[in-house]
Amino acid sequence: MNWIYDPWPWYIGGPLIALVMLLLLLNDKKFGMSSNLRTICAAFGAGKSTPFFDYDWKSQRWNIVVIIGALTGGIIASQYLSTQTAVAIHPDVVLQLQELNILDAGQAYMPETLFGNTAWKDWKSLSILAVGGFLVGFGARYAGGCTSGHAISGLSNLQLPSLIAVIGFFIGGIIMNHYLIRYIL
């Protein structure tokens, strides 16, 4: 049973994600996480001023339960199912990130400078999280879905819009990763 405590290989992770999608379909629901952000906006009353949020958000409460479950899953996995969480990324990437001053590459789950508690005192890190978060939230809704809704659910249903969106994800991602991030980090 020791393998449970090690990082899971892709051929375990991928099929389990497909299983999550199947279980939701068997419950008359669909797999898509970014719509929760819209539900949160609507639940805070954004529908009063903006038609986009004026819908029956209560019918989407099941999805909020799913993300509360995902949060709980994060607690369980990090507290009880992991002995060490360092992500063994490719050595070339480790070197590259060290040049960008991310010194814990290859030794941590997340970069401490961005996601550790020290980030709260660092305006640069907080700004990066704010800008990135904004782009993710704005882009996901504009595109009509995120990685779960388009790349998994949509492509599984052979949807052209999803293919276009995923191509967009990679155009944006490659621009950021190869050309912009070195000036930002």
Place this chain on the structure above:
Amino acid sequence: MRTLTYFFIGILFGITLFKSEAASWFRIYEMFQFKSFHMYGIIGSALVLGVIITQSIKRFKLKSFYGNTIVIGDKPKLLKSNLYGGIVFGLGWALVGACPGPIFVLLGAGFTPVLVLLFFATLGTFVYGKLKKRLPHLKVKDPLFDILLTKCRYFCIFACILFLNHFIAR
């Protein structure tokens, strides 16, 4: 009772994302550097199984746990918004390494600055809702673009072969 089902599905999803490292910023960075097969393996295997699941459900008109025929609707064809929105999403994804699912998983795993991420992602969605009417959404009226799209499947198969070759060649 049904609420509890969703909760457990969520737990399974959260544990999977954390343990398979799909929620790790480092893995997303590495993915966009094309240096490891890991993330492509996760998304690819989920997708292959997903296609089999979805197409079987549609072909055999399978029923849900509650006896309803499962209906999997088409995504609206708003190709301009899919592309532009996708690019915006990709810029953010590569920067902060988390899409909406992992945000909650990371929060559970105790990376508290993710709260900033969550707040601004929600704000981003809100601003989109505000600006929706002023943004281009509809299908591009360009014959060249149409041809590209119809040839899309061949392009994708070709890209996949090139891509797999990149990893096998090492």
